[in-house]
Amino acid sequence: MEINEKTYRLTDSGRFGKVALIIGLAGLILTSIGFFGDEELRKQMYFSYLTSFFYWLTIVLGAMFFILLHHLTNATWSVVIRRLVECIMVTIPLMAVLFIPILFGMHDLYHWTHEDIVASDAILQGKSAYLNVTFFNIRAVFYFVIWGYIAGKLYKTSLNQDLGFQESQVVTMRRVSAPGMILFALTLSFASYDWLMSLNPHWFSTIFGVYIFAGSTLAILAFVTVLSMYLSDKGVFKNIVTIEHFHDLGRLKLTFTIFWAYIAFSQYFLIWYANIPEESIWFLDRWVGSWKIVSVFIAFAFTIPFLTMMFRASKRSHLVLVVTSVYLLIFHWVDMYWLVSPNLHESGVVLSWFDLTAFLGIGGLFFWFFWRKFSANAIVPVGEPRLQESINIVH
Amino acid sequence: MSDDSKKIHGVIAEFANPGALLGAAEKVREAGYSKYDCHSPFPIHGMDAAMKLPRSPLALIIALVAFAALGAILFLQYWTNAVDYPFVISGKPLVSYQAYAPVGFAFTVLAAGIGTFVIMLILNGLPRLHNPLFFSEGISKATDDGFFISIEHKDGKFDKNKTRNFLESIGGNNIELLQG
Incomplete structure (x- = not known):
């Protein structure tokens, strides 16, 4: 990889995209073997696919939150990584395509789609005005249209800025961001209700959407840290993204670690206190057999980033930042797995090779699509007047 | 107040602008003074580094x-x-x-x-009702448009004439000897 230091464009984009595409396609082809297996194998494939899909989707939506927040707060420090995060955000169309297999797997994933089960279940009948296949599909289209519009509009305006800065571009980005933030909060919450919470349609938790939001923001902060460090290492972000920016990302990681723990505990605490069977069953399901170990891990997982990101010296250490971020990315996967899989494997943790192939499949395609966008334009918003100020920022 | 037998608290000098204060602070530190302080109406970026202040515990x-x-x-x-x-x-x-x-x-x-x-x-040594610095004629400008450096007599290198000349040599004006 090489970069032209005047135009901030990649002159040689390396084999990154090609490798990602090969891994992605191989992963998805291996995953699709599940189509031809028996019902058990097929179910496993869909559950693994949903876990991985949500893992990558939360990273993409976390990127959208980051950009919306960047425009709304008029931040300077994050100008240097704006283009990188924008390129993660605009993978929404790819995510929409990758959502299609879930529509095919609805019958295996969500048992409220079975008419005979609904017919004999008073609770599901009561919820059928919301939980029915037609409305589910309409909502899914609605979410992706909203996300696609926000991402596309902000990205296009940003690319426009590269050609020449105009104040009207800043106005456009803020006009999109303010209502965009509200729509983002609503769509992310309802998407997590639809696609994750309805795996167990009897259970409900109103804070669930916030829980997913906290996890997705934590994931994007860790993801951007690791990716920027990799690109710095390759010389692309050298002298652009400095330890000052990683320090800022570290502070946000500390904040959102605390926020995540606060939300996760709030969800658990209210259910624990009220102790109503229809609510507590969800935690009981995750306290069976080896799920107990995963639950205990989830409960204490936040302590590590909390302690490592607390001190100034450790927020300015590359090693501590990388280890914490990789840990957070693994933790986010365990979190998604812990939300999805107990619905399939009720007696304990059963890892499947589909978990790996679906993860690599979706992740590979995500990286390929991301790299195409990232290598096609300047890697920083060159039209933004505050770019140099952001590069030189010192705490 | 000009009675020489009275104890001397230190010496204070005014500087023209924040940039001059920053440069002067660096020179005072390099000259080996440790018990000195800078007074300005607002925080100045880079002052911590210029004074080499340790991080707060x-x-x-x-x-x-x-x-x-x-x-x-x-x-x-x-x-x-x-x-x-x-x-x-x-x-x-x-x-x-x-x-x-x-x-x-x-x-x-x-x-x-x-x-x-x-x-x-x-x-921060607060609350403190009185500070000998208040005897200075110009110090009240530090809340408005004045930039000052004061060096205390407790400093090992302090000598009322040498320190005064030193502050003058690095661009200080309106130098006052403080008693108290």
């Missing part, structure tokens, strides 16, 4: 305060609910550590917040 002290407060409040809840007056609430076990969390969290934050305020004042 406040954060570390507050971490200790916070953990001590957390331990104390968890113990209080445990002792009152499970030991001194055992009381079963909504069928939960006597030691329901989950229920201790909200108060534990809130009290830790409260203790850290109040602790930060009080310990910050103590570390």
Whole structure:
């Protein structure tokens, strides 16, 4: 990889995209073997696919939150990584395509789609005005249209800025961001209700959407840290993204670690206190057999980033930042797995090779699509007047 | 006040602008003075580095305060609910550590917040009703448009004539000897 230091464009984009595409396609082809297996194998494939899909989707939506927040707060420090995060955000169309297999797997994933089960279940009948296949599909289209519009509009305006800065571009980005933030909060919450919470349609938790939001923001902060460090290492972000920016990302990681723990505990605490069977069953399901170990891990997982990101010296250490971020990315996967899989494997943790192939499949395609966008334009918003100020920022 | 037999507190010099103050602070430090201070109406970026100020120990002290407060409040809840007056609430076990969390969290934050305020004042030597610097004629400008450096007599290198000349040589104006 090489970069032209005047135009901030990649002159040689390396084999990154090609490798990602090969891994992605191989992963998805291996995953699709599940189509031809028996019902058990097929179910496993869909559950693994949903876990991985949500893992990558939360990273993409976390990127959208980051950009919306960047425009709304008029931040300077994050100008240097704006283009990188924008390129993660605009993978929404790819995510929409990758959502299609879930529509095919609805019958295996969500048992409220079975008419005979609904017919004999008073609770599901009561919820059928919301939980029915037609409305589910309409909502899914609605979410992706909203996300696609926000991402596309902000990205296009940003690319426009590269050609020449105009104040009207800043106005456009803020006009999109303010209502965009509200729509983002609503769509992310309802998407997590639809696609994750309805795996167990009897259970409900109103804070669930916030829980997913906290996890997705934590994931994007860790993801951007690791990716920027990799690109710095390759010389692309050298002298652009400095330890000052990683320090800022570290502070946000500390904040959102605390926020995540606060939300996760709030969800658990209210259910624990009220102790109503229809609510507590969800935690009981995750306290069976080896799920107990995963639950205990989830409960204490936040302590590590909390302690490592607390001190100034450790927020300015590359090693501590990388280890914490990789840990957070693994933790986010365990979190998604812990939300999805107990619905399939009720007696304990059963890892499947589909978990790996679906993860690599979706992740590979995500990286390929991301790299195409990232290598096609300047890697920083060159039209933004505050770019140099952001590069030189010192705490 | 001009009686030479009176104790000298230090010497103070005014500088033209924030940039001059920054440069002067660096020179004062390089000359080996340690008991000196800069006075300006607003924080100046880079001053910490120019004066080579160490990082404040406040954060570390507050971490200790916070953990001590957390331990104390968890113990209080445990002792009152499970030991001194055992009381079963909504069928939960006597030691329901989950229920201790909200108060534990809130009290830790409260203790850290109040602790930060009080310990910050103590570390800054406040409250202090009088400072010999107030005898200076110009110092009140430090709240408006004046930039000053003061060097105290407690400094090992302090000599009322040499220090005065030194401050003059690095661009200080309106130099005053302070008594008190």
